Amino acid sequence: MTPPLLRIALPVPLWQAFDYLAPTEAPMPADPVGCRVVVPFGRGSRVGVVVAVDEDGAAGSDRDGLRQAEAWLDRASLYGEELWRTLHWAQAYWVHPLGEVMATALPVALRDARPAESIAARAYARAAPSPDGPAPRAGTLKARVLEALSTPLPESDLKDRVPGCARVLRDLVDAGLVDEVPAFALPERPAIEGPPLNPAQREAVDAIIAAGGRFQPFVLDGVTGSGKTEVYLAAIRHAIAAGHQVLVLVPEIGLTPQAIRRYRERLGIPIAVLHSGLADGERAAAWLAAGRGEARVVLGTRSAILTPLPRAGLIVVDEEHDASYKQQDGFRYSARDLAVVRARALGVPVVLGTATPSLETLANVEAGRYQRLRLPTRAGPARRPVIEVVDLNRRRLVEGLAPAVRDAIAEHARRGEQVLVFRNRRGFAPRLACHDCGWHAECTRCDTAMTLHRGEGLLRCHHCGAARRLPRECPSCRSAELVAEGYGTERLEEVLTALLPEVPVLRVDRDTTRTKSAFDALFERLEAGGPAVLVGTQMLAKGHDLPNLTLAVVVDADAGLASPDFRGAERLAQLLVQVSGRAGRGVKPGRVLIQTRQPEHPLLKTLLAEGYGGFAREALAIRQGHALPPFAAWAMVRAEAREDPAIEAFLGRARDTLREAPGITVQGPLPAQLARRAGYRRAHLIVEAGDRRALNAALGSWAPVAHAWPEARRVRWSLDVDPLEVV
DNA sequence: AGCACGCCGACT
DNA sequence: GTCGGCGTGCTC
Numbered sequence: 001m002t003p004p005l006l007r008i009a010l011p012v013p014l015w016q017a018f019d020y021l022a023p024t025e026a027p028m029p030a031d032p033v034g035c036r037v038v039v040p041f042g043r044g045s046r047v048g049v050v051v052a053v054d055e056d057g058a059a060g061s062d063r064d065g066l067r068q069a070e071a072w073l074d075r076a077s078l079y080g081e082e083l084w085r086t087l088h089w090a091q092a093y094w095v096h097p098l099g100e101v102m103a104t105a106l107p108v109a110l111r112d113a114r115p116a117e118s119i120a121a122r123a124y125a126r127a128a129p130s131p132d133g134p135a136p137r138a139g140t141l142k143a144r145v146l147e148a149l150s151t152p153l154p155e156s157d158l159k160d161r162v163p164g165c166a167r168v169l170r171d172l173v174d175a176g177l178v179d180e181v182p183a184f185a186l187p188e189r190p191a192i193e194g195p196p197l198n199p200a201q202r203e204a205v206d207a208i209i210a211a212g213g214r215f216q217p218f219v220l221d222g223v224t225g226s227g228k229t230e231v232y233l234a235a236i237r238h239a240i241a242a243g244h245q246v247l248v249l250v251p252e253i254g255l256t257p258q259a260i261r262r263y264r265e266r267l268g269i270p271i272a273v274l275h276s277g278l279a280d281g282e283r284a285a286a287w288l289a290a291g292r293g294e295a296r297v298v299l300g301t302r303s304a305i306l307t308p309l310p311r312a313g314l315i316v317v318d319e320e321h322d323a324s325y326k327q328q329d330g331f332r333y334s335a336r337d338l339a340v341v342r343a344r345a346l347g348v349p350v351v352l353g354t355a356t357p358s359l360e361t362l363a364n365v366e367a368g369r370y371q372r373l374r375l376p377t378r379a380g381p382a383r384r385p386v387i388e389v390v391d392l393n394r395r396r397l398v399e400g401l402a403p404a405v406r407d408a409i410a411e412h413a414r415r416g417e418q419v420l421v422f423r424n425r426r427g428f429a430p431r432l433a434c435h436d437c438g439w440h441a442e443c444t445r446c447d448t449a450m451t452l453h454r455g456e457g458l459l460r461c462h463h464c465g466a467a468r469r470l471p472r473e474c475p476s477c478r479s480a481e482l483v484a485e486g487y488g489t490e491r492l493e494e495v496l497t498a499l500l501p502e503v504p505v506l507r508v509d510r511d512t513t514r515t516k517s518a519f520d521a522l523f524e525r526l527e528a529g530g531p532a533v534l535v536g537t538q539m540l541a542k543g544h545d546l547p548n549l550t551l552a553v554v555v556d557a558d559a560g561l562a563s564p565d566f567r568g569a570e571r572l573a574q575l576l577v578q579v580s581g582r583a584g585r586g587v588k589p590g591r592v593l594i595q596t597r598q599p600e601h602p603l604l605k606t607l608l609a610e611g612y613g614g615f616a617r618e619a620l621a622i623r624q625g626h627a628l629p630p631f632a633a634w635a636m637v638r639a640e641a642r643e644d645p646a647i648e649a650f651l652g653r654a655r656d657t658l659r660e661a662p663g664i665t666v667q668g669p670l671p672a673q674l675a676r677r678a679g680y681r682r683a684h685l686i687v688e689a690g691d692r693r694a695l696n697a698a699l700g701s702w703a704p705v706a707h708a709w710p711e712a713r714r715v716r717w718s719l720d721v722d723p724l725e726v727v
Numbered sequence: 728a729g730c731a732c733g734c735c736g737a738c739t
Numbered sequence: 740g741t742c743g744g745c746g747t748g749c750t751c
Contacts, residue, residue: 008751012728018751042730042750066751100728713747 004028004055006069008039008048011103011111015704017051021068028053034077034084038070038113045070047113049102073115079105080291080308082345087306090338094721095635095699096331104331105306109284121183121285123270124169125152127176141168146177154183154270156282160257183285184270184294191237191268194230195379201227204373205234211349212242212313217340219320219365220353222375224581225382225545228353231375232316233266235351240269240296244313244348248299249335251322253539255301256523263299274300274307302327305335305342312346315339320352320361321574323724332720355581356574356612359620363630366620378585385552385583385590387608391599399495400487405553405593406499413503413531417588418549421492421535422579423556426509427451428491429484432459434474436481441471445679452484453511454491464678487555493535500533508536541578547586552579557596561603564673565727566628569603573615576607629722633695635687636726638672639717640680646714647683653711654702655685661698663689673727680716686726695721 003022010018020039022028029035032050039048077084083105091101103111109119126149136142145168148161159165172178197205208218208231222228236246250259255275264271272286272295289295291308298307302325317325317339325335336352343350352361352370364370378384395402401409412419429452433440441450443461450459452470460467473480484491493507506512506526526532529548534540560572576594584590596604607615624631637654639647651669658666668685675682689695703719706712 010750012750014728014750016751020751039751044729710747 002063003068004053005063005066006032006037006050007052007054008037008069009051009097009099009102010039010041010046010048011099012046013097013100013707015097015707017098018048019066021063021066022053023069023071026072029072029075031076032072034079035075036073036078036110038073040067040070045113047073047111048099051098071113073113078110078116078288078291078308080310082310082342083306083308086338086342086345089341090333091331092700093696094331094333095696095703095719096333101331104303107280107284107287109280110287116284116288119281119284119288121154121282121289123152123154123181123183123186124149124158124173125179125181125186126150127179141165142172145169145172149178151189152181152186154186156273156278184272184289184296186270189268192265194233194266195227197230197234198227198377198379200375200377201231201234201379204231204375205238207371207373208235208314208349208351209238212239213347214349215344215347216349217343217364217370218349218351219357219361219370219372220351220375221357221372222353222355223378223384224355224578225378225380225585226355226375227379228318228375229262230379231373232318232351232353233263235314235349236267236297236316239313240267242313243311245290245293245295245309245311246297246314246316247304247307247309247312247339248297248316248318249304249325249339250299250301250318252301252324254318254322255299256544258523260299263297267297269296271295271297271299274298274304276301302335305333305338309342309346312342312348314348315343315346315350317350317352318354320354321356321358323571326722326724328724329718332718332723334722337722356577357616359570359616359623360630362616362620381587382585383589385580385592387580387592387594389599389604389608390593390595392595392597393599400492400555401495401553402595405595408551408591408593409496409533409553410500412551412591413500413533416531416548417551418526418529418531418546419533420540420549420552420579420582421496421533422537422540422552422554423487423489423492423535424537424559424575425451425486425488426490426511426537427460427462427488428454428494429486429488431485432470433483433485434477434479434481435483436479437474437477439474439476440485445676447674447676451488454484463674489535489537492555496533496535503531503533505533505535508534508540510537510539513539538575540582541575544582545585546582548588549582549586550584550588550590552583552590552592554579554592554594557594557604558598561596561598561601565725566623566626567724567726570616570619573603573607573612573619577612627690633689633692634723634726635695635699635719635721636723637685637687637717637719638682639669639684639715640677640682641715642680644681646711647681650709650711650715650717651683651685653709654706657706658685658687658698658702661694661702663691663694664698665689 003024006020006022007017032053035050036047091098144162145165239246290298293311317336320336327333365372390402409419431440431449432452441459443450446463450461453460457470458467489507489509497505526546580592583592639650641647655666665688669683672682
């Protein structure tokens with residue numbers, strides 16, 4: 001008897017599956033499709049996933065020279081039927097090799113030849129009854145562990161609360177003071193009641209509940225501070241009470257300890273949190289627990305959408321417009337879009353929440369595919385902030401700030417309130433120039449100016465990470481007069497410290513908050529109130545609720561207004577609204593000042609006069625008029641190489657072949673915005689189709705062929721379907 | 728992607 | 740005379 005033949009997807013960027021003879025050591029699982037197997041590949045071995053089985057070779061397949069798979073890792077598919085089907089859809093939609101898609105969905109620990117049974121999530125609880133004996137001295141690590149375990153905790157939480165407790169924990173377990181229990185089987189705690197829902201929130205919750213058991217996308221369109229999370233929580237409680245699983249996606253920076261705590265306390269059941277700080281084993285344990293239906297609430301960032309959910313009842317995507325939902329390398333999927341596809345496959349409602357819906361989502365609302373639920377007012381006492389545009393033309397700026405803006409910052413801070421100063425550039429100054437000859441410092445490997453980091457005494461390239469010492473004199477004319485041009489967060493911090501010596505000025509950017517814990521500690525301090533000026537980048541724009549913050553300043557709106565990307569306006573409008581949403585979330589009214597040299601810019605005028613909704617309506621009409629996404633389907637073919645001719649050869653051939661596909665137009669090759677990065681030249685094609693299916697079909701049959709071209713081997717190339725940035 | 732093989736420059 | 744550069748080709 002010959003062993004059955006297995007078609008296996010391997011985690012390699014190859015547009016093909018590989019055939020093997022099934023292992024003979026162990027019996028084949030009843031349904032091997034979706035099971036992991038170890039196979040010899042090249043001179044080593046890999047873990048692949050079975051995508052098809054040919055029991056008796058009836059297909060006339062040629063078995064000569066086939067190698068035999070080494071071992072089964074699973075007795076049943078880890079993916080589950082729905083996720084398996086959805087991943088096939090996803091590989092065809094985002095046009096990526098199936099083996100890599102299947103591997104991306106698995107948690108890292110399961111991409112190796114580890115049996116799933118060897119992975120278990122642990123939790124800890126105080127032993128009951130507690131053995132006699134002297135209690136550990138107060139303040140010791142042991143005492144702190146016992147104190148933290150006043151309620152049972154998953155291992156990862158305990159380690160967050162009592163850092164460095166691993167050793168002590170083992171001792172406590174050995175001494176019988178602490179019990180190890182399986183996570184997700186922890187006892188339920190009474191859920192803490194939230195504030196009563198206002199009528200708009202109630203109506204939204206009722207609509208979501210009414211859709212229970214069938215597919216329906218909702219857009220929860222709520223101004224910042226309107227209490228979207230309360231709507232999620234009420235809908236989630238309803239779903240879990242009915243015995244269903246719920247998946248909640250949040251943007252990368254939204255998964256703070258405060259946010260996690262809120263879900264834990266308000267739901268009263270163990271939550272599987274999937275974040276980047278987790279150990280591989282813990283992550284895999286949470287993923288597997290979800291796949292068995294044990295973890296009832298899964299909370300995580302982008303990749304959490306790739307979790308199996310056999311008992312799903314609801315999917316929530318918070319801040320659906322957030323760019324971090326799109327993966328920017330490898331398998332370039334959009335977790336938000338995949339959430340809708342999965343909800344359809346699972347037959348459950350999906351809630352896309354945001355104060356600033358993406359134009360893609362709005363187009364779906366207009367087309368009647370998504371149902372809009374509005375939360376028009378801020379919950380509680382807070383009112384909309386007053387937004388003013390500050391014209392920088394013909395004003396004498398002092399250190400990058402208009403006098404009126406300086407005065408306002410000082411006034412609010414001296415009243416004991418908090419001020420947010422937003423500037424999307426870290427470092428001291430974006431340029432270092434010679435006053436005498438006009439030279440300025442450029443990166444040797446990228447087409448860009450280097451940023452001055454004065455505190456470190458360095459010039460840094462924000463694109464490739466290169467750093468070099470600050471020159472004392474101009475390398476071109478030897479003049480000693482080198483001037484810092486423009487303002488980054490580091491410089492604004494210095495300027496504002498000088499302006500307000502008596503008020504703490506805190507900088508929040510990647511340079512000051514390298515660790516997540518530093519960031520969280522800072523926000524806990526700010527939540528307590530007290531005057532402060534916060535200077536920072538994007539990191540400051542969203543999520544945090546600071547009731548004593550009454551003034552938000554946008555230092556430079558012009559960079560965003562000048563964006564060459566067709567999505568630039570949308571991004572800037574979302575950013576301005578999100579930054580504005582930080583101001584006036586408590587009892588005191590909020591004020592927002594936007595500095596610009598283009599106060600008459602239509603985007604700003606519309607945004608101020610009609611709010612985000614008005615802006616979005618206009619922007620959507622423009623997109624429609626120009627047949628831009630979401631009214632056309634776009635993809636990009638990107639390529640980079642040391643030399644231009646290699647890129648030209650590949651993209652030229654790519655353009656010529658793609659143009660032959662029906663319904664497809666191609667622009668390019670176009671040089672990338674940053675035409676040289678880290679020593680590589682970069683360019684791309686824009687592939688357009690009026691019909692989404694034409695695009696997928698054209699790219700799907702093109703990519704495997706292009707992969708085999710000799711031109712393709714001389715470049716690094718990638719496909720990006722529904723790209724967020726097209727420059 | 729890895730990982731071989733393979734044919735030309737600066738080192739013990 | 741060798742170590743090693745990365746071009747080219749293959750992986751059931």
